Amino acid sequence: GIPRLDFTKLGGLTFAAPDEDTFVPLKLAKSAFAAGGAAPAVLHAANDVAVERFIKGKLSFLGIFDTLSRVCNDMEYARECTSFDDIMECDSEARRRAVAFIDAK
Numbered sequence: 001g002i003p004r005l006d007f008t009k010l011g012g013l014t015f016a017a018p019d020e021d022t023f024v025p026l027k028l029a030k031s032a033f034a035a036g037g038a039a040p041a042v043l044h045a046a047n048d049v050a051v052e053r054f055i056k057g058k059l060s061f062l063g064i065f066d067t068l069s070r071v072c073n074d075m076e077y078a079r080e081c082t083s084f085d086d087i088m089e090c091d092s093e094a095r096r097r098a099v100a101f102i103d104a105k
Contacts, residue, residue, distance in 0.1 A: 024065045028072050038081035038090035039072070045091045046071035049098035059102055070101045 020027035025047070032039035050067040053059035059067070071094050078090040 025068055028068050032072060035075075035078075038078040038087045039075060041081075041087050041091050042075045042078045042094040043068065043072055045094035046098040049095050050102070053102050059105075063102070063105070067098050067101055071097050 018026055020030075028043055029040075032043040046068050047064070050059060050064040053067075054061060054064055074097065075090075075094070078094070081087050081090045
């Protein structure tokens with residue numbers, strides 16, 4: 001029921017830098033990418049757990065951000081991960097930490 005958007009008929013688009021204090025996951029993603037190693041995998045694993053709990057009604061929407069922040073801010077263990085097996089271990093550890101953080105609430 002909604003007409004197709006025709007970008008050629010728009011007057012113009014403007015973009016602004018996102019507020020990373022408001023959009024915490026964006027800030028965490030940038031930090032994970034910059035950190036390298038298994039950091040992006042850790043963020044992804046924590047997000048998987050948090051979103052699954054949110055969908056099941058066991059975590060608030062903002063609780064997702066709290067979980068990601070907690071797991072990502074405590075990931076020294078992930079910095080030296082370089083092999084596939086290391087990254088998979090870091091993924092498992094991040095999931096365990098996310099579950100523990102959520103269950104402790």
